[in-house]
Amino acid sequence: xxxxxxxxxxxxxxxxxxxxxxxxxxxxxxxxxxAAMFDNSGLATCRTGCATDANNFINQVxxxxxxxxxxxxxxxxxxxxxxxxxxxxxxxxxREFEAGTFRLAWNQSVTRSRxxxxxxxxxxxxxxxxxxxxxxxxxxxxxxxxxxxxKAGQNTFNNKIGPPLxxxxxIAPVGYAAFAFALGVTAGVLIRRTIPAMAVTLVIFxxxxxxxxxxxxxxxxxPVQATAPFNANQANEIMITSPGxxxxxxxxxxxxxxxxxxxxxxxxxxxxxxxxxxxxxxxSSAAPxxxxxxxxxxxxxxxxxxxxxxxxxxxxxxxxxxxxxxxxGLGWLSVWQVRRRRA
Amino acid sequence: xxxxxxxxxxxKQYGRRWALTDCTLSIPAGHVVGLVxxxxxxxxxxxxxSTGMLAPTAGSIAxxxxxxxxxPGQLAKVGYVAQDTPTYSGMSVEDHLRFVAHMNPAWDNxxxxxxxxxxxxxxxxxAGKLSGGQRAQLALxxxxxxxPQLLMLDEPIASLDPLARREFLQILMEATAEQELSVVMSSxxxxxxxxxxxxxxxxxxxxVQIAGEVDNLLATHHLVTGPRRDPDAxxxxxxxxxxxxxxxxxxxxxxxxxxxxxxxxSASQIDLEDLVLAYMGQARDGSPxxxxxVGTKVLEEKR
Numbered sequence: 159x160x161x162x163x164x165x166x167x168x169x170x171x172x173x174x175x176x177x178x179x180x181x182x183x184x185x186x187x188x189x190x191x192x193a194a195m196f197d198n199s200g201l202a203t204c205r206t207g208c209a210t211d212a213n214n215f216i217n218q219v220x221x222x223x224x225x226x227x228x229x230x231x232x233x234x235x236x237x238x239x240x241x242x243x244x245x246x247x248x249x250x251x252x253r254e255f256e257a258g259t260f261r262l263a264w265n266q267s268v269t270r271s272r273x274x275x276x277x278x279x280x281x282x283x284x285x286x287x288x289x290x291x292x293x294x295x296x297x298x299x300x301x302x303x304x305x306x307x308x309k310a311g312q313n314t315f316n317n318k319i320g321p322p323l324x325x326x327x328x329i330a331p332v333g334y335a336a337f338a339f340a341l342g343v344t345a346g347v348l349i350r351r352t353i354p355a356m357a358v359t360l361v362i363f364x365x366x367x368x369x370x371x372x373x374x375x376x377x378x379x380x381p382v383q384a385t386a387p388f389n390a391n392q393a394n395e396i397m398i399t400s401p402g403x404x405x406x407x408x409x410x411x412x413x414x415x416x417x418x419x420x421x422x423x424x425x426x427x428x429x430x431x432x433x434x435x436x437x438x439x440x441x442s443s444a445a446p447x448x449x450x451x452x453x454x455x456x457x458x459x460x461x462x463x464x465x466x467x468x469x470x471x472x473x474x475x476x477x478x479x480x481x482x483x484x485x486x487g488l489g490w491l492s493v494w495q496v497r498r499r500r501a
Numbered sequence: 502x503x504x505x506x507x508x509x510x511x512x513k514q515y516g517r518r519w520a521l522t523d524c525t526l527s528i529p530a531g532h533v534v535g536l537v538x539x540x541x542x543x544x545x546x547x548x549x550x551s552t553g554m555l556a557p558t559a560g561s562i563a564x565x566x567x568x569x570x571x572x573p574g575q576l577a578k579v580g581y582v583a584q585d586t587p588t589y590s591g592m593s594v595e596d597h598l599r600f601v602a603h604m605n606p607a608w609d610n611x612x613x614x615x616x617x618x619x620x621x622x623x624x625x626x627x628a629g630k631l632s633g634g635q636r637a638q639l640a641l642x643x644x645x646x647x648x649p650q651l652l653m654l655d656e657p658i659a660s661l662d663p664l665a666r667r668e669f670l671q672i673l674m675e676a677t678a679e680q681e682l683s684v685v686m687s688s689x690x691x692x693x694x695x696x697x698x699x700x701x702x703x704x705x706x707x708x709v710q711i712a713g714e715v716d717n718l719l720a721t722h723h724l725v726t727g728p729r730r731d732p733d734a735x736x737x738x739x740x741x742x743x744x745x746x747x748x749x750x751x752x753x754x755x756x757x758x759x760x761x762x763x764x765x766x767s768a769s770q771i772d773l774e775d776l777v778l779a780y781m782g783q784a785r786d787g788s789p790x791x792x793x794x795v796g797t798k799v800l801e802e803k804r
Contacts, residue, residue, distance in 0.1 A: 161603040165596060166589075257590070261583035262640070265552060266604035267573045267647070 247342015320417030333481030415467030535698030590629025634665030
């Protein structure tokens, strides 16, 4: 059974291995240079007031190949689990149905549930190893960029804990790959045709990947709620809508590396502040400072809900766990289907 | 001795259509069984139920005394060559032998390699590049060398040219002689089965029309010709399968355990093909067949 699984999976395994080697070469060719730049920037030993150095380092990296590889790596880590689902998962059983070879495979002295379970298990391990290795290589390579980003405060690389970077670092991609593979196999078992199974796999996997960060990820651990006095002089945004005379203000916050889920400004009575805007803010003759002074006199407060940077690993483990549970459930479903629904 | 296949009230429904209805059979072991019937009669359904590829909708089936495909031991006892003899087109002949060897504890590698060499198959050849006949031979070799007690073949020679047919049947007969092997082999052509089968099942329109040992079937069916008479007037021990009439003469195929002794009738033996065709016609036209003549019908069916 193991021999057959390997024989049928050989080509895909070789393709995956070659792709990993190619990625490794690209990372090895550029990684040491990036690490050296980081060392020279003095960020490694910097303790306080590192923001300027960090921003300098990031600007230095911008526009080089390293920038391209960084974003390429993110795309790759989202793409590889999907490809595994499409090209390893969906055809695994569907191809046997299409070619009629399931009749050959299922009539050897191995029960069909064992046949599908062994193939599921072995190729799952290959999927886990492939994405795990890829994520490890890319994470090691991007380490300096993430460190610099954390020290720089707000910028592109910052929110490693939120989407889209969260799913392209650490161990989360491993979970995605296991899920995508099991999803592909299940679609193949139920639909019995390779191309439609691939299409269904892609649609469902993409939907889950889009909905998870929006609906579930932020609440995996109850977010931290913080309040702070609103300071109009440092506000991120002050927006006045003239017909209703409403005013929307968004305060500044400083939670480096955190995933900010919401940032609301509320009145002392606890309602969301919407105005009405005073003449100091609407009149074209008034100075901007007058508007700020008026806002500051209202004793507004900021209500921030966020996931702090320190929760990166707990959230990663939870994410991995959820996807692994889904994968195991789907795997069980396909074994059960193969066993129950006779061809 | 356990029956090779024992079915009771077996039925399989697809949507609203019954592919096989009320099939009760007991096929003793040690036979080469011909399963014959027109296309769509339910032959493949019966074979798939016997190999556990399908689960019955109604009734039950036991193969060599157990539920089909229920465990590895049961799977090992049944060899199966599916319709169109599926093989992995990207895998070489050698890879096929290895894969089946890995999956069957009783695998006889020496025999498999010997057969493949006799057939002149190149071990390195991809199965997808083999001719239909070679592929069928490979599939048969894979099924035989796992040393089953029962071999199920679903229209194995339908797509083969006459020479390949003969070779295939020859190999099959050698295997049945060497191993203690029961064989069930389906075909829509009686001629394919005539030379090898010693037990026959005629399946038409989802129902088993008749089943029994060939010798016995031939001995109990008589083609009788004589002055015209009503089929209902025959003795109860004689069942009319087909009847045709001219103004003065009646020709009937009757089934009777006793010889037909009526002096006004001339009785003759019929061959297997005529017998099968008579049952096919009966099932198609309703009983008993009232077409012009048995002979014409035979020609029609032979087209």
